[in-house]
Amino acid sequence: MTGTPVRQEFQNELGRALRLIRVIPEGPRGRHALEAEPLERRLDLVRGVGPRTRERLAQSGYRTLLDLARHPRFGRAATRISAALAKRDARALLAAGARDIELLPLFGRDEVAVVDIETTGLAQTLPVFLVGVALWSAGRWEIRQYFARGFEEEAAVLKQVSLELEGRAVCVSYNGKAFDEPFVRARFRLYGLPPVTFALHVDLLHTCRRRYGAHFPDCRLTTVAGGLLGLVREGDVPGDQVPDLYYRYVRDGDEAAIAPVIEHNAADLTALAWLLDALDPRALAGGRGAAREEDPGGEESVSC
Secondary structure: OOOOOEEEEEEEOOEEEEEEEEEEOOOOOOOOOOOOOOHHHOHHHOOOOOHHHHHHHHHOOOOOHHHHOOOOOOHHHHHHHHHHHHHOOHHHHHHOOOOHHHHHHHOOHHHEEEEEEEEOOOOOOOOEEEEEEEEEEOOEEEEEEEEOOOHHHHHHHHHHHHHHOOOOOEEEEOOOOOOHHHHHHHHHHHOOOOOOEEOEEEEHHHHHHHHHOOOOOOOOHHHHHHHHHOOOOOOOOOHHHHHHHHHHHHHHOOHHHHHHHHHHHHHHHHHHHHHHHHHOOHHHHOOOOOOOOOOOOOOOOEEO
16 A cells, blocks of 8 residues: 655765655545534633533623633633634643644644654663654655664664654654653654654544544554554564564664564554544545544643
8 A cells, every 4th residue: 555665865964864755645534533613612611611601601692712702701711712722822722621633623734744653662762763754745645764774873863854844733643642752752862852843742542542442442553444444454563573673684684574664664654644534623624524423432732
């Protein structure tokens, strides 16, 4: 599905490494998106406005945050939330109770970076050897993988990723808040690099657990993407084998050892980009959504 990548060696002030580029088609956009209430009508983002209070306010003509800004009790708080919406202040909106995926309509698809990493172990003292990103460009997803052919190339990979992600407002990951983000932040700190910052980090694992936790045996990316989108992987490398395969590659120069790892990362990025397409509430606002299902059923300016 991901095709054969174009291989390019790059160089920056911290050294050389390898970039692999390939294109994947757009996923089934909006297939599993839930129709979300427009944020400007989310009176519940104002502290003290629960379901009953909101109903009473609606009966009195307060139906939007701008309406509520005139209220003697809730007006000041409603004005702050309205200002946060206008400024796309994700930290303030998350603190008020919005969920990360609900804030996606504030941003364009060309502001999104889908991110997945491969490391030599779980400890943050161990290197990151592959950072994969999927970016929306010219009506399609483009996967760019930054690969360290040896431990000495990790710094160049991290530097190039920081340049690549500059100006991107949204990071999308799967368990990235718990693993990828703190891991990459620690590696950046080791090399004295400033962290990559995003206005919003959407961790789709949280969304999938909330919606589909009772419907699948687990919420691993492969399970959810297979169940929702029909993405089935054949011959995929188990994640716990990835470090050993990379060590073999570094030790022996065995391209056959690392090729499945690179494909594993590309498959993760493809599944994550397609899952984002399927869950993205912007598809409904744009009138491009397909049939939708009912919902079965700590989030921030962030840095990496």
